[in-house]
Amino acid sequence: MSTENPENTAESAPSKEWTLEPETEYRFELDPGSSLAIKLVRGHAEIFGAELVEGKTYLFGSECKAAVFTWQGCTLEVTGHPSTEYVSEETPMTAYANLHIAFEQMRVRALRDVRGSPPPTDEPAASQDPPRILVLGPENSGKTTVCKILVNYAVRAGQGWSPLLVNVDPGQGGWAAPGAISAASVFAPIPTYSPASPLGSVATSAPTALASNALVPLVFWYGHAETKKNPLLMDRLIRNLGGHIDDRYLNDQEAKPSGLVVDTPPSFASGPTTDVHRQRLIKACVEAFNINVILVVGHEKLNVEMQRTYGARITVVKIPKSGGVVELEHHYRERIRNNQFYSYMYGHIIKPPAGITNATLGGETLDDFILSPSSTVISFSDLTIYRVGAGAMAPSSALPIGAQRVVSEMQPVIIDPSQPGSGLLNSVLGLLAPPNPDENERYDEELLDLTIQGFIVITNLDISKKRMTVLAPNQVSLVGKTAIVGTYEWQEQ
């Protein structure tokens, strides 16, 4: 139920009060350039599992689409011009909460095991494995939202869990830039305020004042939006992420019981990617992250396929898709990607609706989200740039029978910026962490196994002077560094 606020004036944006019954949600969608402010006036409410604080004003922008859910009922004050807003009484939250309860029991058993405590006498045979969950589903099924809800519920449980959230969707970018795949331990609930930061902010781009600054993701750079562009490379990077996570668990046994949740791209479920690639990448995830639960969001055929392939050793559960998940069309996704690169460099600049003065982004002060990148001119020789595989290469499977390719899909090829057609202008580059200093540890394709320290964009190339202008999030020296270019380009608009 909604009522117009009697204090609305000509200068301030319109505001309405919504009274939500228990187990309902207020859903909204924003147009480009508009923002929305929501204040919890009474009761308890959450956005994808992250609780709202009573009296605090939360700001949303950049075409955000989301929902405020309440278990017990609440009153919200909503200010701004959403393009769509309504209350729904049909949500899958009870099913998601039941899953959370089952995962919580797994975590408790796993912690007991790590600490060497004996199991209760009534469940001696129960598995001691923490939940390691792979979330699969077609485009716009709400996979990322399910991952967020499950991780946020785990963090809120008050048991000190810090589950790993793994994002292997290179079209989305997670905490890094689009084209990356990443993992981070989550300590505090992930807020929702802009689709440019679907998983909240992280230390790489956010100032130290932010609570969510504790998130330090481990990032690999794939460099393309589509997994079909180079499935072999995807496979390798997924396994690299898994390897790093295993190492972390070896060093920190207490981190293991919190488990992990893996968000996947829609191409793992269906679409133009061939079944062979799709199945290969799902297998890579299952093996790399030692998956013991597969959640299939609202897709019967995929559920049956997963049951047949993995049902004997992995719990496969089909879960309902929320009716609130919005169909995101191609142009919207393009705009969000551009916005992700923009916010990686400049942070989030969202103007509150007229009349709102005390808004926060996910509970944090707005000014903390404004970043200042640095634009520097460097010599071509300062930075070594590679591209993995030849430029617009068809996968091996598409070559004529018997044909050999000159450059393999996995081979890092050095790029000379002075060559016309190098394709570097406006390209996004992943800056690699230094290789292992031990010379005896050198091997071919080592670059593929290095993590990413950050991203830069080449904004100008001066071939005659052999210099280029580079936009970077900070003023770190690029001399002697190595970077990898993919197919992502970004230009300030």
Ligand SMILES: Nc1ncnc2c1ncn2[C@@H]1O[C@H](COP(=O)(O)OP(=O)(O)OP(=O)(O)O)[C@@H](O)[C@H]1O
């Ligand atoms: N209950 C809801 N009410 C309103 N909006 C929602 C709801 N659930 C999800 N959304 C929005 O719908 C959009 C798509 O959801 P989400 O990103 O979770 O889907 P996905 O399956 O991960 O997408 P992709 O196709 O990119 O893999 C997002 O903008 C999300 O915030």
